[in-house]
Amino acid sequence: MCENARKSAGLPELLDRSSRIAIVSHARPDGDAVGSSLAALSYLESRGKNATVLLPDAVPQSLKFLEGSSSVLVFSDNPAGVCSVLSSCDLLLCLDCGSFSRLEAMGPAAQASGAAKVVIDHHPSPDAASFDLVIGETEISSASELLYQVLMGLPDVAGDSSRLPLACRTALLAGMTSDTNNFNNSVWPSTFAMASDLVASGVDRDYVLEKMYSSWRENRIRAMSAILSEDLEITPEGAAFFVIWQERWDAFGLQEGELEGLVNIPLGIDKVRLSVSVRECGDVFRLSLRSKRGVSSRELAIRSFHGGGHEQASGGKIFVGQDVASRSEVPDYVRRALREFLGGASK
Ligand code: 5GP
Numbered sequence: 001m002c003e004n005a006r007k008s009a010g011l012p013e014l015l016d017r018s019s020r021i022a023i024v025s026h027a028r029p030d031g032d033a034v035g036s037s038l039a040a041l042s043y044l045e046s047r048g049k050n051a052t053v054l055l056p057d058a059v060p061q062s063l064k065f066l067e068g069s070s071s072v073l074v075f076s077d078n079p080a081g082v083c084s085v086l087s088s089c090d091l092l093l094c095l096d097c098g099s100f101s102r103l104e105a106m107g108p109a110a111q112a113s114g115a116a117k118v119v120i121d122h123h124p125s126p127d128a129a130s131f132d133l134v135i136g137e138t139e140i141s142s143a144s145e146l147l148y149q150v151l152m153g154l155p156d157v158a159g160d161s162s163r164l165p166l167a168c169r170t171a172l173l174a175g176m177t178s179d180t181n182n183f184n185n186s187v188w189p190s191t192f193a194m195a196s197d198l199v200a201s202g203v204d205r206d207y208v209l210e211k212m213y214s215s216w217r218e219n220r221i222r223a224m225s226a227i228l229s230e231d232l233e234i235t236p237e238g239a240a241f242f243v244i245w246q247e248r249w250d251a252f253g254l255q256e257g258e259l260e261g262l263v264n265i266p267l268g269i270d271k272v273r274l275s276v277s278v279r280e281c282g283d284v285f286r287l288s289l290r291s292k293r294g295v296s297s298r299e300l301a302i303r304s305f306h307g308g309g310h311e312q313a314s315g316g317k318i319f320v321g322q323d324v325a326s327r328s329e330v331p332d333y334v335r336r337a338l339r340e341f342l343g344g345a346s347k
C-alpha cells in the first residue's frame with residue numbers, strides 16, 4: 001500500500017456510512033480544484049452516493065467539458081442552495097485547499113456544517129483543527145494526483161484504475177495536467193506513473209489537451225498580447241510583473257479564468273526568476289506568483305501579500321485602503337516588495 005493510501009485509513013468506513021456527500025474546493029477554482037472535485041463526484045455517484053460539488057465561484061469555460069460540471073452548485077449564484085446541501089450532508093470532502101478561509105464567502109457555511117469533514121490537499125500546512133481526517137501531501141503534483149492515490153487504495157478499486165468511471169479518470173488527468181502546467185512543473189515520478197496508468201486505461205489525453213489548451217476565445221490571445229506588450233515590467237532584480245487593470249479587463253470583455261497561464265510566460269525570459277500577475281478586482285488586487293527553482297514565491301506571498309501556496313506557485317492580495325491608499329499606488333507597492341525580496345538575503 002502506498003503511503004498516501006495508508007494516510008487515508010478511516011476513509012473507507014466514512015464513505016460506507018455516508019449517503020449525502022458535499023464536495024467543496026477553493027474560490028475561483030482552477031483545473032485541479034475542478035478536476036479533483038468532479039473526479040470525486042463521478043466516483044461517489046458510481047457507488048450510488050448522493051454527492052454534490054459546491055464551489056464558491058463558477059467553473060471556468062475551459063473546464064466545462066468535464067462531465068458533471070453542469071451539476072455544480074455555485075455559491076455566488078445560489079447561496080441558499082449551497083447552504084441547504086451543507087446543512088444536510090453527512091460527509092464533507094474538501095479538495096485542493098486546506099482551510100475553509102480559501103472558500104472565501106462560502107467558508108463559514110462549510111465550516112458550520114455538522115458533517116464529518118475530510119481534507120485531501122497538496123498545499124503546505126492544512127488547518128488540521130477544522131477536519132476529522134487530513135490526507136495531506138506536498139511532494140506531489142496536485143490534489144488530483146493525491147485523490148488518484150487515495151481512490152486506488154480503496155477496497156473496491158484495489159489498485160485497478162479501470163474500476164473507476166472513465167469520467168473520473170478523465171477529470172483526474174485534467175486536474176493534474178492543469179496544476180503541472182502540462183508537465184512543466186511540480187512533476188514527480190509518481191505523476192508520470194499516474195498519467196501512464198490513466199492513458200493506458202483509456203483516457204483520451206488528446207481530447208483533454210484540446211479542450212484545455214486549444215479552445216480559447218480569440219479575446220484571450222488579444223488581451224494577453226496587449227498586456228505583455230504594454231503592461232509588462234521587468235525589474236533590475238530579475239522579477240517580471242504586470243497589472244491587469246479593470247479597464248483592460250472590460251475592454252476585452254474577459255471572463256474569469258481566461259488569462260490562466262499568462263503569469264508563466266515572463267518566466268521564459270532568461271533573467272526573470274519571479275513573475276507576478278496583479279489583477280484589479282474592486283478594492284482588492286489579486287496576485288498570482290510563479291518562480292524558478294531557488295526562489296520561493298510562497299515566501300514572498302506570505303511576507304508581502306497576505307497569501308501563501310506552493311514554493312514555485314503562490315497567490316496573495318493587496319488591499320486598497322489598507323496596504324495602499326489608492327489604486328495608482330499598487331505598481332509601486334509591488335515594485336518595492338519585489339526589490340526587497342530579491343535584493344534581500346532570503347531567496
Ligand atoms: P493561482 O496563482 O493559480 O491562483 O494560485 C497559485 C497557487 O497558490 C495555488 O496552489 C493556490 O491554491 C495558491 N494560492 C492562491 N492564492 C492564495 C492565498 O491567498 N492563500 C494561500 N494560502 N494560497 C493561495
Ligand code: MN
Pocket residue numbers: 032033096122142143179
Ligand atoms: Mn492544486
